[in-house]
Every structure is written in C-alpha cells, then in structure tokens.
Amino acid sequence: MALLAGLATTGLAACSGRRAAPSGLLRVAIANQPDSLDPAIGQFAASALLYKQLFMPLADYGNDLRLAPGLAERWETPDNGRTWRFFLRDDLRWSDGRMLTADDVVWSVQRFLDPATAGGELGDFFAVENALSVLAGDAPVSALGINAPSANIVEFRLNQRLGLFPLLMREFYPFPRHIIETHGNDWVRPEHFVGSGPFTLAGRGALSFDLVRNDYAIRPASVPAVRVDVVDEPSTRVRMFRAGEFDLVEQPPAMQIASLRERLGAQIQSFPAPKFTYLKINLRRPPLDQVALRRAMSVAIDRRFLAEQILGGTAIPTESVMRRGIISNAGVDLARTYLEQAGLTGANQPRIVLRTTSGERERLAIAIADDWNRAGIETELLATAPVDLYSAVDGGDFDTALSHFDRGLKTDPNFLMEPFTQGGFADDSGWFDRPSSETERYNLAIDGARSEVAEDVRTRLYANAEAILLTRQIIIPLLHEQAHWLISERVSGLTNGVQPQLWRGLNVGGA
Known part of the structure; x- marks a missing residue:
C-alpha cells in the first residue's frame, strides 16, 4: 500500500495545467463498473477485464491470443475430448504466498456449480459430468466429474466430447479456498483479497481500483502498480486522456474515431476484435415469424452506409456471423419483392418496433428504421x-x-457463434421454442463442432450451423466492429495487433 500511495501522489504541472505522470504507475480508464470481483458472480465485460489482471486462468492467452499455458503447463485428452487432464506448474502460489494446488482448482469448479453459490457464466462447465444435476440440486457437488489424482493434476470427466475445452479454460479463474472459507463474500475486499494473477487488489473506491504487482505470480507484471478509474461518459474519457490523466482508455466515442485520429494520431489505435453488431428478432410475434419478412428486413439495410458514414469506416459491414466483409447489399427493391411475394403489402403492411439504446447506437437504429420504412x-x-x-x-x-x-x-470466429446456441446468452428469438428439422440440424452441427479437437473440422461444423441460422434469418448480422483504445506515448510493451487487455507485459515511462 505504501508503494501505491507513493506512486499515486501527483500534482498538476505548474505551467501546462496537465497532470504530472507518476513514474511506474499505469493509469487506465474503463467505461463501465465491474459487477463483481468474484469470478463466480461477475458477468460484465468490465469484470472480465479485471479478472485478467487479478487471476491466472487454468489455460491462458498467449501474446498472439492463441492457447497458451496458464496455471497448467500442459494438458492432454486420452479419449479424444471426453476426459481432460491438466498438469499444473510446480510451486504455484497465491498472492499471500500460500501454495496453490489441484485441490484448489477442484474446489473452485465445485463452487462455480454449487446452486448455493453459482451466479456467473456457467456454460463452460455444463459438459462436466453431473453438472446439470448438481445445479438443479439433485446431486451433491462431490458428484461432479472432476478430481485431483495428485497435487498437480486436475482431471475433468465430461458427459460428451468437447474438443475446445482447453480454450474455454482461458476464462476459468480458480479461487483461494482458504480466504473464502474465512471471509465469505467479503473475500474480495482489498484487506482480504488474494489472487493468482500478475496484480493483486490493494484498494478500491466507489469508481476506482488500485492494483499492485503480485511477486508470487507466474509472470509478475512489468509495472509496479495500476490505477483503474471507471469513467462512463466517452467524451469525458477522451478529455481526461488529452489532459494527461490516463495512459490507457477503452472505448472512445465510436462515432468520433475519424476525427480523433486527426487530432491524436498514433495515440488512438484500432484492433481486430470479436465485436459483433446485429438485430435480434422476436419470432414469437407475427408477422416476424415469416422468413420472407425477415429476409426483406435484412436486404433492405444499407450496411455500408452504417459502417462508412455513421461509424466512420471503423467497422466492416457483413451479412455473416463468422466472416467479415460478406455482403450483397441487395437493397430496397429486393426487399419490396420479398414483401409482395409474402402478401405483406397494402393493408397487410408489416408494422414493427425497433428497440435500441439511446446515445451513440441510436444513430445506427435511425438509419435502419429509415431503410425499412422506404422498403x-x-x-x-x-x-x-x-x-x-x-x-x-x-x-x-x-x-x-x-x-x-x-x-x-x-x-477465434467460432466464438461468435456460441452466443446463438440453444441456451446461449443471445438465444432470445424464440426459435428453439418450436423444435423443427432446422433446429435439430443446427443443434447437431453445434454439438459436432464443440466435440471436435481438430480446429479445421470444428470451424467447418460451426460454418454449417451458421448457414442454417442465416438461411432462416433468425438474426440479422450488420457489422463486425473494431476495438479502439487511446494509448499514451508513455506506454510500451504492446503486442502488435492485439488490444491491450493483458497489462502484465506493459511498461510506462519511468517504470
């Protein structure tokens, strides 16, 4: 704490009016408040961002974002994806110096799936043997298909082949059992907090988090401390960055990227990202249950206008979930043809409500509504x-x-399809309410993709599922967006083409 206090003691430069940059402190502005620092509870993207700093996952992201060792140095499957064994590194320790063992990992999975404590995103563990029965309260957590054959081996037994299981473990962060059993839900308070990541939690305010380097981490951070502030207004984040108060700022105003590039030059950077914009459709409501109407809605939208005129060329128009730049731009005339063929004209003209969030995204919705009205x-x-x-x-x-x-x-573009699987977080169209040959073929393709260990086969099966989803126009894809960050000249250690969500390898001036 003394180190952090010393780093954070700053004043305003006497002549310039800019805030002095404290040596060795990385200052980050994020857009939203995390909903929890407990990975069993938190579901917001802001929480996931902080988990990457405070915890080490079982498997990890490499600098190129491909699968890499985490707490486990390697893994194997003796039966082509039905059983997975993870071999932990030697001498793993929590941030308080206590040993981190396979028993901690087993207990963490049990805590995730215990109906008394479950609250976060559980989909990564649904395939674990007896997971659904445990969640329903029909079986004890001890019945879960996970055990520790030794102090450094964790074995998962699944109820089906799951070839991408190690990829899912990049977002699984084991918990410090000894701290949670002592402090309960208060374990995430700074005075109790124990983690395994490159940083640990030293303090927090109403809208701020203070992190300091964890010297027990597998890969301790390059900088000694990080200050994270929640600033919800995009224009305010930009102003504070320009005033020298932050080194990293996420999500500058999407509609202002082009003008910001003119003013800030290389200090604004854009990165390929799995950010997907689309239209949900409620198939439970006539006439939206008619595929002809949904196709008309899709072809009427001028996606290039959305990408180039509204988002300033920072997004890629698409009619696909997984592939960028797949677009026909058929236009209003074809939309009218679809409507006429379906008898949806004149007295039968469809009337729909398009919901959106107010603010930046509203401009996109206005353009879409205008296209539909013209069609x-x-x-x-x-x-x-x-x-x-x-x-x-x-x-x-x-x-x-x-x-x-x-x-x-x-x-991996395959992960863009996962939200649209049955029970996924974007499954709200009602399509699965009425099982059909299409939903059966879709689920079979998804199940096959998940089962495959071979990446190329997995991708082909996801593509088969996507074709069914789009042939029935269950959703309307619009844009693949980029991630934008403001990055000050003080920051180094960035990996080319990878957005700065892993702060462990970053350096700041004077660090």
Whole structure:
C-alpha cells in the first residue's frame, strides 16, 4: 500500500495545467463498473477485464491470443475430448504466498456449480459430468466429474466430447479456498483479497481500483502498480486522456474515431476484435415469424452506409456471423419483392418496433428504421436506457432490437457463434421454442463442432450451423466492429495487433 500511495501522489504541472505522470504507475480508464470481483458472480465485460489482471486462468492467452499455458503447463485428452487432464506448474502460489494446488482448482469448479453459490457464466462447465444435476440440486457437488489424482493434476470427466475445452479454460479463474472459507463474500475486499494473477487488489473506491504487482505470480507484471478509474461518459474519457490523466482508455466515442485520429494520431489505435453488431428478432410475434419478412428486413439495410458514414469506416459491414466483409447489399427493391411475394403489402403492411439504446447506437437504429420504412416496413423507433432494453428483451417484450456483444480476447470466429446456441446468452428469438428439422440440424452441427479437437473440422461444423441460422434469418448480422483504445506515448510493451487487455507485459515511462 505504501508503494501505491507513493506512486499515486501527483500534482498538476505548474505551467501546462496537465497532470504530472507518476513514474511506474499505469493509469487506465474503463467505461463501465465491474459487477463483481468474484469470478463466480461477475458477468460484465468490465469484470472480465479485471479478472485478467487479478487471476491466472487454468489455460491462458498467449501474446498472439492463441492457447497458451496458464496455471497448467500442459494438458492432454486420452479419449479424444471426453476426459481432460491438466498438469499444473510446480510451486504455484497465491498472492499471500500460500501454495496453490489441484485441490484448489477442484474446489473452485465445485463452487462455480454449487446452486448455493453459482451466479456467473456457467456454460463452460455444463459438459462436466453431473453438472446439470448438481445445479438443479439433485446431486451433491462431490458428484461432479472432476478430481485431483495428485497435487498437480486436475482431471475433468465430461458427459460428451468437447474438443475446445482447453480454450474455454482461458476464462476459468480458480479461487483461494482458504480466504473464502474465512471471509465469505467479503473475500474480495482489498484487506482480504488474494489472487493468482500478475496484480493483486490493494484498494478500491466507489469508481476506482488500485492494483499492485503480485511477486508470487507466474509472470509478475512489468509495472509496479495500476490505477483503474471507471469513467462512463466517452467524451469525458477522451478529455481526461488529452489532459494527461490516463495512459490507457477503452472505448472512445465510436462515432468520433475519424476525427480523433486527426487530432491524436498514433495515440488512438484500432484492433481486430470479436465485436459483433446485429438485430435480434422476436419470432414469437407475427408477422416476424415469416422468413420472407425477415429476409426483406435484412436486404433492405444499407450496411455500408452504417459502417462508412455513421461509424466512420471503423467497422466492416457483413451479412455473416463468422466472416467479415460478406455482403450483397441487395437493397430496397429486393426487399419490396420479398414483401409482395409474402402478401405483406397494402393493408397487410408489416408494422414493427425497433428497440435500441439511446446515445451513440441510436444513430445506427435511425438509419435502419429509415431503410425499412422506404422498403414498406412501417417502423417505430424506441430508444431507452440499456437496462430497460435488456429487461424488455429478457422478458420477450420486443419486436426487433439493435444489439451487440464483445467476446473480449476470444478472437477465434467460432466464438461468435456460441452466443446463438440453444441456451446461449443471445438465444432470445424464440426459435428453439418450436423444435423443427432446422433446429435439430443446427443443434447437431453445434454439438459436432464443440466435440471436435481438430480446429479445421470444428470451424467447418460451426460454418454449417451458421448457414442454417442465416438461411432462416433468425438474426440479422450488420457489422463486425473494431476495438479502439487511446494509448499514451508513455506506454510500451504492446503486442502488435492485439488490444491491450493483458497489462502484465506493459511498461510506462519511468517504470
């Protein structure tokens, strides 16, 4: 704490009015407040970003974002994906110096799936033997298909082949059992916190987090400390960056990227990212249950206009989930043809409500609504706060909704399909409510993809599933967006083409 206090003691430069840059302190501004620092609970992207600093996952992201060793130095499957054994590194330690063992990993999985404590994203463990029975309260956590044959081996037994299981373990962060059993839910308070990542939690305020280097980490951070501030207004984040108050700033205003490049030059950087913008469609509501209408809605949208004119060329228009730049741009005339063939004109003209969040995304929705109205689809725009939109979608109270998600560092395009699987976090169309030959073939393709250890076969099967999803126009893909960061000249150690979400390898001036 004394180190952090010394680093954070700054003043304003006397003449320039800019905040003095403290030596050795990386200053980061994020857009949203994490919902929890407990990986069993938190689900927000902001939480996931902090987990990457405070914990070491079982498997990890390499500098090129491909699969790399984490707590486990290697893994194997003796039966082509049904059983997975992870071999932990020697001499693993928590940030308080206590040994980190395979028993900690087993207990962490049990805590994830115990119905008394489960609360976060559990999909990565649904394939573990007896996981669903444990979650339902029909079996004890001891029945889970996980055990520790030795102090450094963790074995998972799955109820089906799962070839991508090690990839999923890049987001699984084991917990410090000895701390949680002592302090309960208060274990994430700074005075109790223990982790395994390159940093540990030294302090927090209402909208800030202070991290210091964990010298027990596998790969201790290059910088001694990080200050993270939550600044929800994009323009405020930009102003504070320009005033010299931050070294890293995420999510500058998407609509201002082009102008920011003119003003900031190399200090604004864009990165390929699994960020996907699309339209949800509620198939439970006529006439949206008609595929002809959904196709008309899709072809009517001028995606190039959205990408180039509204987002300033920082996004790639697409009619695909997994592939960038796949677009026909058929236009309004073909949309009208689809509507006429389906008898959706005149007195039967479709009337729909397009929901969106107010603010930046609203401009995209306005352009889409204009395209639909010109095609003969009477569209009302409803812009609300994000929480109201999420609540409406979760409750099925929507016709269509402009949506987007960010898969973080999961750059493999296959991970863009996972949200649209049955039970996935973007499964809200109602398509699976009425099982059909299409939903059966889709689920078979998804199950086959998940089972495959071979990446090329897995990708082909995901592509087969995507073709079914898009042939039925269950969603309307729009854009593949980039991730944008403001990065000060003080920061070094960046990996070319990889957005700075792993702070362990970064350096700042004077560090």
